[in-house]
Amino acid sequence: MISTRDGSPTLYSERFNQHYHSVHGAIQESQHVFLDMGLRALADRPQLRILEMGFGTGLNALMTALQATMPVHYLSLEAYPISQAQWEVLDYGERLGDQALFLAMHSAPWNVPVQLRPNFILEKSYTTLEAFPGTQHIDLVYWDAFAPDSQPELWTVEVFSNIYRSMNDAGILTTYSAKGDVRRALMAAGFQVAKVPGPPGKREMLRATK
Template identity: 50%
Template sequence: MERIIEQTADGSATLFVPELDEHYHSVKGARTESQHIFIDMGLKASEASEPRILEIGFGTGLNALLTLEAAEATGKKIHYTGIELYPLPWETVDALKYSDHPLFKTLHTTPWEEDVIITPNFTLKKVQADARTSEEGKGNCYDLIYFDAFAPDKQPEMWSQELFDQLYVILHTGGILTTYCAKGTVRRMLQSAGFIVERLPGPPGGKREILRARKP
């Protein structure tokens, strides 16, 4: 698929996919959105002392980068698994200029399908697979899920009751799922899976609301 670099409102860049008429991140602010939804409303709300995180849609690696930065700032040990069916080449990601830190390149160039210790506080496992059929979650339990698939009207197969049911099972009790999508249909599917769902304010200048779901 063709991917075009576009600037967003906070000065950070994103990728636009003409075939899907969709962006990888919010045009209102790529970094601002990711920081708010997944770090501020997700990681900071987790009660796990050494959280295991699952990201649905590794994409540009921005969410992983922000989580790595948080791990280094807090000293919290994090194990991070990213599932991505269509990995981006480093050259494409590098052009976005998210970070000059050499560890950002390391996130993208480490081997797939194995645990890689990036720093003493951050271990990464990248899995090239379809999240709907991946065996990765079976036998594992997570404390936090970043649900960052393309929008429901662009990638409807990723926003299914079956998938949310699966994700509920692999979360620890008290575990959290965060997503940028606040559609009523998505909220009801999460509730049907068993989650307690909150509508939270969206990122500054961006979406009005986001969702955070917790396994009771």
């Protein structure tokens, strides 16, 4: 575990040689890229189906459960879950006001929807993206795979085309990456793509709309 510049912790993946979040600030990054650019942009929806690529530490899920004002079904894919020893020492819940909820998210069983709050259902899918059979009617996608240089196979036109098909019209995909190759792949999959201001330490990021 390491401390990032906003004081919040993140993990390092030996498998992918990547940090789970920006070292400029884990909570700040999640807040900006996924909550402010994603959830907040759809604040007028009566309900949301969210798809997350990479449950990881559970930080995005926790922040979404704490900030959503509408009923949310949160489907999160994860092929290599962090261990209990790793999630037990992460203090995101303490920092954000509900450590019991954070622990409940990690303790929740895989592959079944679990109602964790009146307005929040978490469905963690223990699968690779490649083996995931797909889903439907997604309003908001948090594209939080490790970086394209580390996992190029998760940032392709083919992958984004499948995601596009799983989404409702006017749905949004938000990601921290601002890479030209990613922007072009999203556009080739059919999305309208905008470069928007990035989180601290990063000038730009991408937001794609169906």
